[in-house]
Amino acid sequence: xxxxxxxxxxxxxxxxxxxxxxxxxxxxxxxxxxxxxxxxxxxxxxxxxxxxxxxxxxxxxxxxxxxxxxxxxxxxxxxxxxxxxxxxxxxxxxxxxxxxxxxxxxxxxxxxxxxxxxxxxxxxxxxxxxxxxxxxxxxxxxxxxxxxxxxxxxxxxxxxxxxxxxxxxxxxxxxxxxxxxxxxxxxxxxxxxxxxxxxxxxxxxxxxxxxxxxxxxxxxxxxxxxxxxxxxxxxxxxxxxxxxxxxxxxxxxxxxxxxxxxxxxxxxxxxxxxxxxxxxxxxxxxxxxxxxxxxxxxxxxxxxxxxxxxxxxxxxxxxxxxxxxxx
Numbered sequence: 001x002x003x004x005x006x007x008x009x010x011x012x013x014x015x016x017x018x019x020x021x022x023x024x025x026x027x028x029x030x031x032x033x034x035x036x037x038x039x040x041x042x043x044x045x046x047x048x049x050x051x052x053x054x055x056x057x058x059x060x061x062x063x064x065x066x067x068x069x070x071x072x073x074x075x076x077x078x079x080x081x082x083x084x085x086x087x088x089x090x091x092x093x094x095x096x097x098x099x100x101x102x103x104x105x106x107x108x109x110x111x112x113x114x115x116x117x118x119x120x121x122x123x124x125x126x127x128x129x130x131x132x133x134x135x136x137x138x139x140x141x142x143x144x145x146x147x148x149x150x151x152x153x154x155x156x157x158x159x160x161x162x163x164x165x166x167x168x169x170x171x172x173x174x175x176x177x178x179x180x181x182x183x184x185x186x187x188x189x190x191x192x193x194x195x196x197x198x199x200x201x202x203x204x205x206x207x208x209x210x211x212x213x214x215x216x217x218x219x220x221x222x223x224x225x226x227x228x229x230x231x232x233x234x235x236x237x238x239x240x241x242x243x244x245x246x247x248x249x250x251x252x253x254x255x256x257x258x259x260x261x262x263x264x265x266x267x268x269x270x271x272x273x274x275x276x277x278x279x280x281x282x283x284x285x286x287x288x289x290x291x292x293x294x295x296x297x298x299x300x301x302x303x304x305x306x307x308x309x310x311x312x313x314x315x316x317x318x319x320x321x322x323x324x325x326x327x
Contacts, residue, residue, distance in 0.1 A: 021171045045100065072117060077119065083128060203237075211241075
């Protein structure tokens with residue numbers, strides 16, 4: 001099944017308008033209101049370890065904060081499974097960022113604050129620990145010397161479609177699109193967001209991302225330039241979306257069909273194992289009963305021990321034993 005959460009997300013959130021909506025709408029922290037998003041800049045760095053480059057991506061923003069600056073580290077998780085060691089991985093990325101920053105700022109007395117944000121859009125509910133304290137044995141207690149770290153988790157699947165429609169911005173529509181809603185509802189939401197948004201490039205980037213997704217199943221690096229195409233009117237967007245939604249419906253249907261087959265196979269295997277286990281137990285009981293009968297044990301006692309009826313025991317006496325029991 002195609003995972004729609006690919007590296008095209010990094011292009012989406014590299015748009016300052018989309019990033020601002022992400023922070024102001026979904027990160028409810030008091031300091032967010034003090035950030036100067038108009039002067040936000042992305043940092044051309046990545047700290048993803050080689051083992052995870054196919055399953056995640058990172059995006060780093062530097063933002064003015066009064067006379068100082070603040071960094072936001074966005075870890076975009078592609079995989080649908082939940083990594084229980086995420087807090088440890090995120091801490092490693094943040095430490096690597098600080099080491100790199102300190103190397104470039106010789107003489108600095110302190111490092112700037114950095115906000116660790118996990119953006120997760122898998123189907124499975126996120127259940128991993130968000131703090132290092134949850135991953136470290138509590139005894140012996142280290143007090144002030146214990147490692148303290150927490151990341152901010154934003155899981156798209158924790159919002160209902162009603163909540164996302166109520167928010168009504170580009171980011172919520174992005175999350176809504178990946179929840180596979182009613183096509184007409186999604187079409188309406190796309191058009192509303194595009195029409196009401198002042199930044200047509202941001203709205204167009206979302207529409208283009210969805211178009212590439214419907215056609216190719218993912219946004220490949222060679223398609224990134226196409227995400228920057230700007231639409232001039234709602235009518236132009238609507239015409240493009242009508243073709244796109246037809247493609248996307250076909251993809252969702254195919255994904256659902258493949259998922260159904262996969263679940264059917266898994267269920268068949270489980271039922272087969274269970275049936276085999278039950279048949280094995282029944283055969284084992286019959287073998288035990290045959291052995292007891294061969295030793296001349298009272299059939300009434302055998303019936304009490306095995307749970308077989310006297311008639312079933314009599315049938316065992318008259319039927320031939322399994323081949324592996326014949327002398």
